[in-house]
Amino acid sequence: MTVTVMNSKDLTKKVFNKDELFILDVRNESDFQDWKIEGENFQYLNIPYFxxxxxxxxxLPKIPTNMGLLVVCAKEGSSVMIAEMLSDAGRDVAYLEGGxxxxxxHLEPVKVGELKDGGELYQFVRIGKGCLSYMVxxxxxxxxxDSTRMTDIYLNFAETMNAKITHVFDTHLHADHISGxxxxxxxxxxxYWLPPKDATEVTFDYQPLEGGNDVMIGDTTINIHSIYSPGHTIxxxxFVVDEKFLLSGDILFIDSIGRPDLAGLAQDWVGDLRETLYTRYKELSNELVVLPAHFMIIxxxxxxGSVSEKLGTLFEKNHGLNIEDEHEFRKxxxxxxxxxxxxYQEIRETNMGKINPDIEKQREMEIGPNRCAVR
Structure with missing residues (x-):
């Protein structure tokens, strides 16, 4: 039987298409329980390679024969070995390139909308980590x-779109991934724009991003209008883009809300979080399409494959937006x-410019799921 290689892009298509797939994950049980490849119609078996x-x-009896089989490990090597053993045992099997x-x-660009005067908005889905970044x-x-550290992907994409990147924003100082x-x-x-209240310890120059900033992209009427919205960080x-899209950072997600504790100030910031969600966002149009900086579940x-929902729908369905009692909300x-x-502390210090870990260390720091939401 044959052993084939599946790359992350092809696997992402299977996630988007809700295909069936059986994944044999040969990492340690604790690593598998903490973080695995998510797919609505995926089945799993976790057995450490050793x-x-x-x-x-x-x-073999535990592995179905009526769907594709993918072997996954941390970096690829162990999955190649197990895939070859399964092939020798008579199974068609693939392993995940790069583990x-x-x-x-992996980042997958998905077009999420047209803008006035011919502009476009793309969402970059970091499918394995739950991070979402955007290009206007x-x-x-x-x-x-909210770009990730995989900078070449954005630079190459802009080049294919014949566009020059003129402005880069972070909605806040990230604690779960390294900003690019x-x-x-x-x-x-x-x-490079950064909220000044998150930038008190940064070691580099930046343009202060504050409520009321309007930034033009191109010479068309696309305004990126910023709204001060503390709670996840101070x-x-x-951003409201083109009076149509609300880029909510890590304040509001599709099925949850942002956590206020990543600087150890949950009790201080939970009030800011409520004011942003229940007052500032209430003043915005229900027709705005919310585009968050993360997704939590597949x-x-x-x-x-995109992640978005109208603000009005979230006010109806998102539990975090429907707790009338403030004490109950805080609790x-x-x-x-x-x-x-x-x-997370090392990631924050990297994003402040205080430390500069090498690429392997950065990968190690980011391993695992994102945890930016209140469950």
Whole structure:
């Protein structure tokens, strides 16, 4: 039987298309329980590779023959070995190229809308990590919002769209992933914007992003209008793009709301979070399409793989937006906080410019799911 290679892009298509797939994950059980490849119609079997060194015959009855089989490990090597053993045992099998390391870094661009005067808005879905970043394109210019450290993907995409990146934004100081904003700004000469209340300890120059900033992209009438919206961090800032889209950062998600504790100030910031969600956002149009900086569960993806929903719909369906009693809201938020993100303090310090870890260290710091939401 044959052994084939599946890359992260092809696997992402299977997630978007809701295809059936059986995944044999050969990492340690604790790693699998913490973070795995999510798919609505995926089935899983987790057996550490070292338990199969003497053969795979015992696990064959546990693997169905009516769907594709993919072997996954941390970096690829172990999955190749197990895939070859399964092939020798008579199974058609694939292994994931680059393993979970590659899965964590894959970005899939999805067009989410047309803008006035011919512009476009793209969402970059970091499918293995749950991060969402954005590119606004208009008349040969581009703005990038909440970019990841995989900077070449954005630079190459802008080039294929014949656009020059002129502005780079971070909605807040990220604690779960390393921002690529500063690097992209340095490479392109773009202006790098950061909320000043999140930037009190940064070691580099930036343009202060504050409520009321309007930034033009191209020479068309696309305004990126910023709204001060604290709660996840003290400086968190949202954007209304083209009077049509609300980029909510880590304040509001499709099925949850942002956590206020990543600087250890949950009790202080939960009030800001409520004011942003229940007062500032209430003043906005219900027709705005919410585009968050993360998704939490795979079911939040739309049919095309994008993540979005109208603000009015979220006010109806998102539990975090429907707790009338303030005391109950505070209790719900502060008592339902998930574990802190992996290496979150080091990630914050990297995003401040205080430390500059090498690429392998950055990968290690980011391993695992995002944990930016109140569960």
């Amino acid at each position: 338990e199969m060194l003497d053969g795979v015959e015992e696990i 979970m390391k590659a899965w964590s870094e 394109l208009s008349n040969g210019e581009a703005a990038l919002i 904003g500063r690097v992209i700004a340095e490479k392109t000469g773009a202006t 400086g968190s800032t949202s 079911e939040e993806l739309n049919e095309d 719900m938020v502060t008592e339902n906080l998930p574990p802190q993100p992996n290496a």
